[in-house]
Amino acid sequence: MMMEVVYVAVAALSLLSVGQSAPVTSCETLIQPVVIQGRDQLLGKWIYIAESTTFPGSRLLTDRFLESGWGKTTAANESDAINHYQVQKMFGRCFSVRTKLTLQNSTLYMVKPYSSAVTLLNTGCFDCLVFHSRFTLGGSTYIGLQLLSRRSGVSVAEKEEFIKQVECLNLPAAAFMDPEKGLCPDDSLAEESETTDLSSAIEDMSSKVLSVLGDIANSEGGMETLIKQISRGRA
Known part of the structure; x- marks a missing residue:
């Protein structure tokens, strides 16, 4: 049960997650919102490169348990909605989550x-998306920033630009994924898959689990204690 909570928690926290050819340098420019002309620019496969959030312990969870991740966005039946299929590698295993988002203004x-x-x-x-999110867990609101790319790795300059964006928004230091650990395969259309689908688990457990997770995260030393217990359980 404890490991299922961890899988769901890490997967849920990372759900959140194309412009010029030269790096952007000023904070004023780096935190400037981009107008989304339509959902087409969001469609396709995206590799998760890095993220930063104000959620306590998020970087510890990412650094310790999340090896790599990618997502595939497709058009939903509704003209203002998209479907997102996300796959993450944790503990050497693959887990997927399906969600739906609505695009407005x-x-x-x-x-x-x-x-x-x-x-x-x-x-x-040139082939990246930077998502700036505001999300609510357990009655508390948090801010996040996530870098996605069409490539499995970005240049040093592109990493530095994202780090600068994180600093401009006064967010915690970013956690970077490790592309050398490989990406999970796309089993979204396969009849049989080695990827474990967590969509139903998140749907059934999200309210209680994420509320408890929020309470743990906001308690002094809560996330560190939880991670130590999980690590001992896997030893």
């Missing part, structure tokens, strides 16, 4: 497994 809204609003920020990375 250049903002992506998600209701389940938790409430969030996501906008795009300016970036000099």
Whole structure:
């Protein structure tokens, strides 16, 4: 049960997650929202490169348990909605989550497994998206920033630009994924898959689990204690 909570928690927290050819340098430019002309620019496969959030212990969870991740966005039946299929590698295993988001006035809204609003920020990375999110867990609101790319790795300059964006927004230091650990395969259309689908688990457990997770995260030393217990359980 404890490991299922961890899988769901890490997967849920990372749900949140194309411009010029030269790096952007000023904070004023780096935190400038980008107008989303339509959902087409969001469609396709995206590799998770890095993220930063004000959620306590988020970097510890990412650094300790999340090896790599990618997502595939497709058009939903509704003209203002998109479907997101996300796959993460944790503990050498693959886990997937399916969610649905609605696009309104250049903002992506998600209701389940938790409430969030996501906008795009300016970036000099030619094939990247930078998601700036505001999400609510357990009655508390947090801010997040996530870098996604069509590539499995970005340049040093592109990493530095994202780090600068994090600093401009006064967010905690970013956690970077490790592309050398490989990406999970795309089993979204396969009849049989080695990828474990967590969508139902998140749907059933999200309210209670994420509320408890929020309480743990906001308690002094809560996340460190939880991670130590999990690590001992896997030893």
